[in-house]
Every structure is written in C-alpha cells, then in structure tokens.
Amino acid sequence: MVHIRELDSTASPLDYYGFELRRKREEAGLTQRELANVVFCTGSLIGQIETARKVPQRDLSERLDVALGTDGFFSRLVGLVLRSQLPSWFQPYAEMEAQATYISTYQAQLIYGLLQTEGYARALLATGVREGLDQLVAARMERQRILDREQAPITLVVLDEATLHRPIGGREIMREQLEHLLALQRHRWLRVQVLPFSAGEHASLAGSFNVLRFSDHPDIVYTEDVISGHMTADRITVREAALRYASLQAAALSTEDSAALIAGVMEERYGDEPGTDQRAVA
Known part of the structure; x- marks a missing residue:
C-alpha cells in the first residue's frame, strides 16, 4: 500500500499549496499522472509538490488553474509560496517592498535585485548557497513582478559604475544583464542612473x-x-538617507548619459571581440 504523506496545511505556504493541489486534483477525479499530462510535466513533479518536497513555479501554477478550473487560485498562491523561500531575515523587507509606492536605491556593488536577469541572479546567489538555488532564483524573479503591476512603484535606481564592470557569471550573462538595463530605461515608472568613477x-x-x-x-x-x-x-535616519540619495542623484549621470555608458561598457567589456583595454568608459 502506498503511504501518502499527510500535510499540515497551516505549516507553511508551501504545505498549503500542496494540500490544496491534492484536494482539488482529487475533486476533479484526476490521478497525478493524468493531471501531469494535461499541464505538461511529470506525475512525479505533481507528487513532490503535493507533499511539499518541491516548490511550484509560476508557469506551472497558471497551467494548473486552467486544468483544474480554479480561477487563478494557484497563480495567486504561488507568489506567497515563492516569497516564503526567501531568507527569513529578508522576507519582512520583501513584503514592504511589494507595498511601496516609491523605491529609491543606491547600489555600490551589484545590480539591484529588481533589475537582475535570471542568469545574473543565479550566478550571484550560487556564491552563497549549497542547495535550494532554483527556489531562490524563482523567488527573486517573483519579486520583480511589482514592476509590471498597473500601479507599479516609482523606482529610481543609482548604480555605481563598478556594478557594470564586475563580471558576475561571465561575459554572456553580463552582456544580457546590461542589455536588460538598457531595455528597462523604456519603463515608464523606472529610471536608472549611473554614478561614474569620475x-x-x-x-x-x-x-x-x-x-x-x-x-x-x-x-x-x-x-x-x-x-x-x-x-x-x-x-x-530617513531624512539623512533622503539627503544622501539626492546628492547621489545629482552626482550621477543623466538617464541618457547613463544609457550611453552602459552601452559602452557592454560593448567594450562584454562584446563578442572585447578589446584589451578593460578600463571604465568615460
């Protein structure tokens, strides 16, 4: 007889997701394999999610809603599940970030998390974890959904030029990341400035x-x-931070000049045929 692991649906968002997936699948009269065939995955994956051994992804959650007729239930729940995979000390900030109407950030070492590509995030997070990397990457990508909301927060970003030169993940990943920064310049509620070495x-x-x-x-x-x-x-502290941020914005390049600098670094350092001069682009 197959032993079915019983979940406490109140233990965590992941347990609640698994509990509800099993319940709604059984209500629909489907086996794990039958549901898996409909949503284009394996029966093993469905089983692992139902027993809280695997973290569901957003695309699968959207397919589950269609297959089970759950009217967006799993698509809404997966955001909570993914946020719960963030480090416990970071979760309170992520919750506040998701509620903010205005975000301003200065980043001295790394591209801001809301602006990172998946490849950049994966290379960065891999330096500090031994397991659970896929979940952490998915959680970081989930955070970025606030920029696509109808009422997205006004987001002002000042990046130190050093963030453009530090080769996180290698040349291809950095080129993709800088291309992404340039594409984000077209976002209505987002502004990216670079604080140059000069x-x-x-x-x-x-x-x-x-x-x-x-x-x-x-x-x-x-x-x-x-x-x-x-x-x-x-x-x-808030007043001091606001004053410092205003000073950083004043010292940074305009958004147009910042885009030109990003494009220059992208071609010089991360192009197909990088030159021998790896210094900053003025």
Whole structure:
C-alpha cells in the first residue's frame, strides 16, 4: 500500500499549496499522472509538490488553474509560496517592498535585485548557497513582478559604475544583464542612473541603501551587512538617507548619459571581440 504523506496545511505556504493541489486534483477525479499530462510535466513533479518536497513555479501554477478550473487560485498562491523561500531575515523587507509606492536605491556593488536577469541572479546567489538555488532564483524573479503591476512603484535606481564592470557569471550573462538595463530605461515608472568613477568621493561611500515610501506608512530605510538586513523608520535616519540619495542623484549621470555608458561598457567589456583595454568608459 502506498503511504501518502499527510500535510499540515497551516505549516507553511508551501504545505498549503500542496494540500490544496491534492484536494482539488482529487475533486476533479484526476490521478497525478493524468493531471501531469494535461499541464505538461511529470506525475512525479505533481507528487513532490503535493507533499511539499518541491516548490511550484509560476508557469506551472497558471497551467494548473486552467486544468483544474480554479480561477487563478494557484497563480495567486504561488507568489506567497515563492516569497516564503526567501531568507527569513529578508522576507519582512520583501513584503514592504511589494507595498511601496516609491523605491529609491543606491547600489555600490551589484545590480539591484529588481533589475537582475535570471542568469545574473543565479550566478550571484550560487556564491552563497549549497542547495535550494532554483527556489531562490524563482523567488527573486517573483519579486520583480511589482514592476509590471498597473500601479507599479516609482523606482529610481543609482548604480555605481563598478556594478557594470564586475563580471558576475561571465561575459554572456553580463552582456544580457546590461542589455536588460538598457531595455528597462523604456519603463515608464523606472529610471536608472549611473554614478561614474569620475565622480570621485560621494555621499554613500559607506555602501548601498534603499528608501521605501508608502501611501499609508512611514518611510523606511533598508541596509544590509554581510549576514542580514536592517530596516528602520527612524525619522532622522530617513531624512539623512533622503539627503544622501539626492546628492547621489545629482552626482550621477543623466538617464541618457547613463544609457550611453552602459552601452559602452557592454560593448567594450562584454562584446563578442572585447578589446584589451578593460578600463571604465568615460
């Protein structure tokens, strides 16, 4: 007799997803293999999701909704499931980020998470994890969906020029990432500026930070150290961060000049035939 693992649907979003998938599949009178054939996956994958051993992806969740007639239930639930895969110390920030109406960020070392390609995110996250990489990458891609909402947050990004030169994942991944940054410049609610090396000393040499604004909540400043992240709504800290960010924007290139710099670095450092001069493009 096959032993079926019983789930506590309240244990986690992943357990709840698995519990509901099994329940709705059985209500539809389908075996795991029959459902898998309809949604173009394996019966084993359906079984692993139903027992909370595998994290579902968004595209599969959308197909499940169609196959089971669940009116977007799994498509809505998968966002919660994927966010639950983020590091526990990061989850509170991700929840606040998803509610923000205005995001401003300065990034000194890396491309901002909401702007990362899947390849860049995978190469970056692989440096710090031994398992669960696919789930972390999927969770990061899920975060980016806030930029595609009808009421997307106004997002202002200042990237240090160093972020363009650091070859995360290799030449092809970096070229794709910089192409993605250029494409994002067409986004109505998003602006990307580059702080060039020529700016010299500036207002945030100490490192990266984010400021979140809300329609019904105090502003929040978020910073990270090597281990975890920190949020604060302290008014003095928020005012200081706002002043520093205004200084960074003033020192950064315009969006047009930033796009030209990104394109120049992309061709010089990550083109098909890179030149021998790997210095910054002025």
